Amino acid sequence: MVMTVATLLTVCAMSLLAAVCPTAAFSAPRKKLALVTGGNKGIGKEIARRIGTSPDFTVIIACRDVELGQKAAKDLCESGEYVCDAVALPIPFDLTDAASIASAANWVEKEYDGVLDVLVNNAAICFNDPTLYGKVEHTPFEDQAGITIQTNYFGTLDVIQSFLPLLKKAASPRIINIASAAGRLTILRSQQLTDAFTSDALTVSELSNMMNQFVSDVESKTHTDKGWPNTCYGVSKLGIIALTQILAREHAGIMINSVDPGYCKTDQNDNRGDVDPAKGAYTPYLLTVMEVDEEEENDEVNSGLHFYEEGEMPWTYQS
Numbered sequence: 001m002v003m004t005v006a007t008l009l010t011v012c013a014m015s016l017l018a019a020v021c022p023t024a025a026f027s028a029p030r031k032k033l034a035l036v037t038g039g040n041k042g043i044g045k046e047i048a049r050r051i052g053t054s055p056d057f058t059v060i061i062a063c064r065d066v067e068l069g070q071k072a073a074k075d076l077c078e079s080g081e082y083v084c085d086a087v088a089l090p091i092p093f094d095l096t097d098a099a100s101i102a103s104a105a106n107w108v109e110k111e112y113d114g115v116l117d118v119l120v121n122n123a124a125i126c127f128n129d130p131t132l133y134g135k136v137e138h139t140p141f142e143d144q145a146g147i148t149i150q151t152n153y154f155g156t157l158d159v160i161q162s163f164l165p166l167l168k169k170a171a172s173p174r175i176i177n178i179a180s181a182a183g184r185l186t187i188l189r190s191q192q193l194t195d196a197f198t199s200d201a202l203t204v205s206e207l208s209n210m211m212n213q214f215v216s217d218v219e220s221k222t223h224t225d226k227g228w229p230n231t232c233y234g235v236s237k238l239g240i241i242a243l244t245q246i247l248a249r250e251h252a253g254i255m256i257n258s259v260d261p262g263y264c265k266t267d268q269n270d271n272r273g274d275v276d277p278a279k280g281a282y283t284p285y286l287l288t289v290m291e292v293d294e295e296e297e298n299d300e301v302n303s304g305l306h307f308y309e310e311g312e313m314p315w316t317y318q319s
Contacts (some may be wrong), residue, residue, distance in 0.1 A: 009042050031085070033112050034160055034288060035060040037159060038123030040072040042266035043178065046281035049076050050136065051288050052084035059086045062093040062104060094153025095123055105162040116166035121159060124152045126233040145218035145232045153211050157243060167254060172292055175305040176284050177244050177283035179258040179306065183237025185315040190227020197242050204246055212240050241306055241315060244255040248304030255292065255301055259283050283307050
């Protein structure tokens with residue numbers, strides 16, 4: 001080892017600090033904290049695994065069933081293949097239950113000194129099958145809209161708003177919204193709707209009104225006449241991508257992006273996807289751990305963007 005003057009001074013300083021305060025020299029630096037919604041299975045669990053195996057991070061798995069969350073955290077921590085710092089949120093977390101979301105934010109604030117570094121919004125519902133492959137009663141398309149939009153869009157919005165105060169205390173906060181190619185801009189059949197969704201002046205309130213309008217139009221069976229597509233999940237993810245862009249404009253100090261993980265093989269699609277969840281989790285992981293030098297004027301912060309397979313993807317999915 002080559003001992004430079006700088007190295008020697010550092011060693012001497014640490015020795016002096018240890019002599020004055022023995023615990024100070026050996027106290028571990030604070031690990032960053034990430035929370036993954038729907039992190040007990042599928043893509044969410046793979047995102048949690050990747051983040052939790054990063055030595056700088058602790059990852060919290062949030063899901064509706066506490067026992068399933070605890071099992072997922074245990075699986076990750078005791079795999080024997082890697083070291084993973086994962087913990088389960090000890091309270092139920094449901095996108096349709098505002099009280100559970102508020103309780104989760106309060107618990108994280110209390111247990112982790114009021115700071116959250118990364119929020120990964122992964123939890124969602126998708127009626128790939130009207131019965132969710134036998135999990136619920138047959139749900140007609142007219143009834144799917146309200147459930148899907150309330151869960152995927154308004155639930156995610158509630159999560160973001162609840163955790164924003166904790167994120168703002170982090171040195172380099174991130175919000176990563178898991179979207180989908182199903183929410184590509186070209187699903188809209190109305191130029192008026194396209195212009196509204198892509199407007200730089202669009203607000204969260206206006207976007208929420210449009211999402212409610214979609215539900216109303218589906219329930220009245222007039223949605224196709226008004227330029228909406230026949231996909232509730234797609235519109236919910238269209239809303240998530242639009243929300244990402246709005247929030248990025250409103251919160252310049254937070255890196256906020258959306259990610260399409262691809263058609264991953266999960267129970268949401270009865271394991272019919274053609275992408276390994278581990279691969280789908282890679283881009284969200286990269287956005288979590290990427291370094292940003294805020295002191296460099298020319299170091300552009302990637303925010304308000306949509307990503308697919310480690311690169312930026314136009315919302316239209318057309319080059």
